[in-house]
Amino acid sequence: MARFTLPRDIYHGKGALEALKTFEGKKAIICTGGGSMKRGGFLQKVEDYLHEAGMETELFEGIEPDPSVETVMKGAEAMQKFQPDWIIAIGGGSPIDAAKAMWIKYEYPDTTFEDMCKVFGLPKLRTKAKFCAISSTSGTATEVTAFSIITNYQQGIKYPIADFEITPDVAIVDPELAHTMPKKLVAHTGMDAMTHAIEAYVSTANCDYTDPLAIHAIEMIMNTLVKSYNEDMTARDEMHNAQCLAGMAFSNALLGIVHSMAHKTGAAFADLGSHIIHGAANAMYLPKVIAFNAKDPTAKKRYGVIADYMHLGGSNDDEKVKLLIEYLRKMNDDLNIPHSINHYGPDGLPAEQGFVPENVFLERLHDIAANAILDACTGSNPRQPSQEEMEKLLKCCYYDTEVDF
Numbered sequence: 001m002a003r004f005t006l007p008r009d010i011y012h013g014k015g016a017l018e019a020l021k022t023f024e025g026k027k028a029i030i031c032t033g034g035g036s037m038k039r040g041g042f043l044q045k046v047e048d049y050l051h052e053a054g055m056e057t058e059l060f061e062g063i064e065p066d067p068s069v070e071t072v073m074k075g076a077e078a079m080q081k082f083q084p085d086w087i088i089a090i091g092g093g094s095p096i097d098a099a100k101a102m103w104i105k106y107e108y109p110d111t112t113f114e115d116m117c118k119v120f121g122l123p124k125l126r127t128k129a130k131f132c133a134i135s136s137t138s139g140t141a142t143e144v145t146a147f148s149i150i151t152n153y154q155q156g157i158k159y160p161i162a163d164f165e166i167t168p169d170v171a172i173v174d175p176e177l178a179h180t181m182p183k184k185l186v187a188h189t190g191m192d193a194m195t196h197a198i199e200a201y202v203s204t205a206n207c208d209y210t211d212p213l214a215i216h217a218i219e220m221i222m223n224t225l226v227k228s229y230n231e232d233m234t235a236r237d238e239m240h241n242a243q244c245l246a247g248m249a250f251s252n253a254l255l256g257i258v259h260s261m262a263h264k265t266g267a268a269f270a271d272l273g274s275h276i277i278h279g280a281a282n283a284m285y286l287p288k289v290i291a292f293n294a295k296d297p298t299a300k301k302r303y304g305v306i307a308d309y310m311h312l313g314g315s316n317d318d319e320k321v322k323l324l325i326e327y328l329r330k331m332n333d334d335l336n337i338p339h340s341i342n343h344y345g346p347d348g349l350p351a352e353q354g355f356v357p358e359n360v361f362l363e364r365l366h367d368i369a370a371n372a373i374l375d376a377c378t379g380s381n382p383r384q385p386s387q388e389e390m391e392k393l394l395k396c397c398y399y400d401t402e403v404d405f
């Protein structure tokens with residue numbers, strides 16, 4: 001038996017934010033990030049619409065990018081005090097993910113972070129509150145997914161919480177919120193979405209329900225991401241939908257080792273003063289992982305189907321895989337994303353000298369590889385890497401060398 005779960009309602013298109021006026025409840029806590037939603041005037045709108053719906057509201061703001069366990073605990077405390085029956089999370093993946101984890105702790109105050117991380121092991125939520133997610137970036141699709149990514153900064157590791165219990169009740173996908181994204185954010189979140197769609201399509205958990213969503217998302221992202229990056233707002237509107245479709249696919253088909261590696265390298269060098277931004281990590285690792293996974297015959301065939309949908313040409317699957325890899329690398333160039341960690345500079349931009357020195361990378365390689373293998377996303381990857389293979393793959397991602405194993 002397989003399960004396919006999505007939010008009960010997805011409001012999309014311009015003006016979708018107004019759906020909040022129709023919500024029924026008494027108290028809503030609004031969780032958001034560092035100020036982009038306030039500056040864009042969206043936070044005020046959310047408050048106004050909820051007041052119009054007769055609700056009392058409270059604000060929990062300042063959720064940082066790549067949210068920490070500590071922030072989750074703080075937010076849960078605020079919820080405990082306010083006792084909301086709606087949690088409204090607005091912003092990028094970070095505040096929405098943090099609010100999802102806060103929700104678990106709010107419903108079950110004795111739950112520890114370790115408890116939350118037991119894959120598909122959460123107790124029943126919605127005994128206290130329902131959850132609405134409003135996305136302002138076009139990538140994570142956390143507004144429709146069963147996932148939340150929280151960072152344990154003591155360990156330098158990102159942990160995915162995975163359970164259909166945290167699939168939001170309502171998602172609002174209003175493209176206007178994405179209009180204020182700076183170009184770099186468009187690039188990174190967009191390649192995150194592309195990775196979601198491709199990993200979902202070749203995942204061992206793919207199915208007839210997820211394939212159409214994944215393949216259509218890939219086609220849409222191919223046609224709109226670079227245009228959106230170059231400030232074409234019609235394309236940006238389409239990207240907001242495309243990333244959501246990719247999310248519907250991967251929430252049910254799961255992901256693969258591009259994400260395992262991104263999760264485990266993301267915060268591994270935080271002590272050197274920088275993160276490897278999630279979407280940029282995915283963009284760099286995806287071509288390498290495709291080359292690695294294509295040694296699996298089923299995966300190779302599926303990459304071939306993707307290449308066909310993208311009209312890339314090629315007369316056999318080997319050629320199609322090569323053309324797909326080349327295409328994705330060209331997208332990275334068009335989006336000003338480096339190809340490898342050794343050229344990953346500040347702000348995720350290409351640099352002659354990246355911020356992760358070779359010796360530090362090599363020192364930490366063994367542990368990062370071991371953690372990546374243990375990541376929740378590894379299980380559904382079409383080819384299971386050994387410790388040695390994962391280390392080699394990560395080295396290819398560091399030096400931008402050919403994957404020939």
Ligand SMILES: NC(=O)c1ccc[n+]([C@@H]2O[C@H](COP(=O)([O-])OP(=O)(O)OC[C@H]3O[C@@H](n4cnc5c(N)ncnc54)[C@H](O)[C@@H]3O)[C@@H](O)[C@H]2O)c1
Binds near residue numbers: 094142145180189
């Ligand atoms: N839950 C999932 O299924 C899932 C999937 C992929 C990634 N993630 C996680 O999501 C996080 C990344 O989320 P993200 O990429 O959406 O970025 P983010 O939420 O971390 O935001 C990045 C920055 O962009 C700003 N910002 C957000 N929206 C904006 C807008 N419209 N205009 C201007 N500025 C804006 C934020 O204030 C912040 O400074 C990572 O922690 C990643 O691991 C989660």
Ligand SMILES: [Zn+2]
Binds near residue numbers: 192193196259278282
């Ligand atoms: Zn992702």
